[in-house]
Structures are given as C-alpha cells and as structure tokens.
Amino acid sequence: MDSGRLIFDSSSSHAGRMIFLGDSAFPIFRDARSFLRFKNGTNQPRPFFTAPEDLLEEEYYDEQIPEKKRRLTTEQVRLLEKSFEAENKLEPERKSELAKNLGLQPRQVAVWFQNRRARWKTKQLETDFDRLKASFDSLVANRDSLLKDNDRLRSQVLSLTEKVREKERLGLAETGGQEINLDFPSPPTAAPTQLLHRRGGEDRLSTGSGESAILDADPRVPLPDSNGESSLAERLLFADAARTGCGMAAARGLLKEDDGGGSDDGCSYLPGAGIFEEADHVDSWWFWN
DNA sequence: TTTGCTCTATAGTTTACCTCA
DNA sequence: CTTGAGGTAAACTATAGAGCA
Numbered sequence: 001m002d003s004g005r006l007i008f009d010s011s012s013s014h015a016g017r018m019i020f021l022g023d024s025a026f027p028i029f030r031d032a033r034s035f036l037r038f039k040n041g042t043n044q045p046r047p048f049f050t051a052p053e054d055l056l057e058e059e060y061y062d063e064q065i066p067e068k069k070r071r072l073t074t075e076q077v078r079l080l081e082k083s084f085e086a087e088n089k090l091e092p093e094r095k096s097e098l099a100k101n102l103g104l105q106p107r108q109v110a111v112w113f114q115n116r117r118a119r120w121k122t123k124q125l126e127t128d129f130d131r132l133k134a135s136f137d138s139l140v141a142n143r144d145s146l147l148k149d150n151d152r153l154r155s156q157v158l159s160l161t162e163k164v165r166e167k168e169r170l171g172l173a174e175t176g177g178q179e180i181n182l183d184f185p186s187p188p189t190a191a192p193t194q195l196l197h198r199r200g201g202e203d204r205l206s207t208g209s210g211e212s213a214i215l216d217a218d219p220r221v222p223l224p225d226s227n228g229e230s231s232l233a234e235r236l237l238f239a240d241a242a243r244t245g246c247g248m249a250a251a252r253g254l255l256k257e258d259d260g261g262g263s264d265d266g267c268s269y270l271p272g273a274g275i276f277e278e279a280d281h282v283d284s285w286w287f288w289n
Numbered sequence: 290t291t292t293g294c295t296c297t298a299t300a301g302t303t304t305a306c307c308t309c310a
Numbered sequence: 311c312t313t314g315a316g317g318t319a320a321a322c323t324a325t326a327g328a329g330c331a
Contacts, residue, residue: 111321
C-alpha cells in the first residue's frame with residue numbers, strides 16, 4: 001500500500017525493512033500508527049482502549065490518521081449480540097434504533113450484522129459437517145459389520161453345498177436315486193428374507209421344512225419333477241443360477257443333459273468351478289438382495 | 290411490460306488490531 | 311523488548327435480487 005509518500009505493509013513492521021526506489025531508501029511501515037511511533041521516536045505499543053487522560057493524544061492520532069478502525073466495546077457487542085439473537089436480519093428501523101442506542105453509525109451496525117451472519121454461517125457449516133461425519137462413520141461401521149456377516153454366511157453356504165454334494169453322492173449310491181432328507185441347520189443370525197431375493201410371497205421351491213434359506217428363495221426356480229428326480233444339489237445350482245441370472249443354461253444342462261455349453265454372459269460353468277465362485281457376481285446379487 | 294433507482298443480501302477480500310512464540 | 315506470523319473483527323467491493331415509481 002502506498003499512502004502518499006509513505007509505504008505501508010500491514011504484514012510487516014518498519015524496523016529493518018526498507019524499499020529502494022532509485023537512489024533513495026524508504027522504510028516500510030506496517031500501518032500508519034507504526035509510522036507515527038517511528039516518527040515520534042516512541043516505538044511503544046499503544047493500549048487498544050484509551051483512557052480518558054490519554055484523550056488528547058488520541059485526538060492527535062485522529063487528526064493524523066483519517067480512517068481508523070476501532071473495535072466495538074464489549075457493551076456494544078453485547079447489545080448487538082442480543083439483537084442478533086432475537087433476529088439476525090436487520091430492518092432499517094431497528095438499524096437506526098441500534099445505531100442511536102450504541103452511538104454507532106447505521107452503516108457500522110449493518111456491517112456488524114453482515115459479518116455476524118457470515119460467522120454464524122461458518123459455525124453452522126462446521127456443526128453440520130460434524131453431524132454428517134458422525135452419521136457417515138456410523139453407516140460405515142454398520143456396512144463393515146454387514147460385510148463380515150455376509151462373508152461368514154457365504155462360507156457357510158459353500159460348506160453346506162459341499163456337504164450336500166457329498167451326501168448326495170453317497171445317498172444316490174445307497175438308495176438308488178431316491179432323494180434323501182438333509183439336515184440343514186437354521187441360519188445363525190440374519191433372517192433369510194434379508195439375504196435372499198424373493199418375488200411374490202409364495203415359495204415355489206421348498207424343502208418342505210421351511211427352514212432352508214437357500215431353496216426357499218426364488219420363484220423362478222422350477223419345481224422338481226413329480227418323481228423328485230432333480231437332486232438337491234442340482235436344485236441348489238439351479239436356484240443360484242436363476243438368482244444370478246447367470247448360468248441358467250448350464251444349470252438346465254446339468255438337469256437335462258442338454259447342450260450345457262455355458263456360453264452365456266461370460267459366466268464360468270466349469271464343473272470344478274461352482275457358481276459360488278463367481279464371487280463378485282454372487283456378492284452383488286445373491287448376498288445383497 | 291420495461292426501465293431505472295434504491296436498498297439489502299451474500300461471498301470474498303482487505304485492513305487494522307491483537308496475541309503469542 | 312522487539313519482531314513476525316497468524317487469528318480475528320471491522321470495513322470494503324462486486325454482484326444479485328426485490329420492491330417501487
């Protein structure tokens with residue numbers, strides 16, 4: 001800032017800093033008051049609020065410095081705060097009234113309210129941010145918990161599927177193809193309806209026990225043949241294929257021995273790679289619906 | 290309906306002052 | 311004691327919208 005012949009820099013102090021213009025050197029002052037202190041050789045900090053006995057000196061400063069910024073007194077601020085609390089917008093009448101009561105210019109009152117609203121808004125934003133962050137953190141924790149639950153249930157499904165296949169192999173060998181009664185445990189925590197996809201209220205494929213979360217899930221899965229020839233494992237695979245929308249052809253192939261090419265939608269139907277190993281797909285459909 | 294004026298709002302910036310290391 | 315950095319309040323600028331003649 002260049003004020004006439006004087007150079008001010010509010011971020012600086014006069015001591016030790018000079019600006020060189022041609023052959024002349026000029027000190028840089030932080031503000032006008034720094035200059036006056038420098039000029040008078042009294043580089044002492046001045047108290048912010050002036051005592052009455054210092055008034056003459058204060059008037060001297062007022063004369064020397066046309067524009068000055070004065071902090072509002074605590075009483076002025078208290079009354080302004082009180083008024084702001086009642087209403088943060090300022091009608092012309094109230095502005096004049098306040099200015100008169102506080103010994104301020106109406107413009108000062110208006111500016112104070114403008115700045116006060118800005119401060120209030122900043123504070124409000126901070127508060128809102130904290131609240132939203134707490135809410136977000138809570139949701140993340142909840143999501144993590146659900147993911148863990150899903151992982152555990154998924155492992156359980158894999159294990160049960162293996163058991164089904166094993167028992168089926170043994171059972172078919174011993175019973176000559178008759179369906180055997182499997183002992184499915186109840187799902188440990190989450191209700192099946194939360195984890196499985198249902199359409200309509202009616203279960204069209206059921207183990208009869210009503211306890212199988214896996215088989216009671218999807219109405220698109222066809223009922224077994226009347227003679228009960230479709231095995232439990234096949235029905236499991238079919239049910240999953242129907243849910244994922246992936247591998248229906250393969251599942252049908254498994255049941256009906258048709259072409260079974262496994263060419264739809266890039267899904268893998270390799271015998272050794274079960275439907276459950278389509279991890280991403282399964283996660284996004286089976287476990288999240 | 291359009292235009293110009295006034296007032297007030299917000300957002301962003303500058304200035305002056307204070308505190309503290 | 312002095313200095314500089316950083317924080318904050320007061321004041322300013324630019325811009326936009328509402329109300330009114």
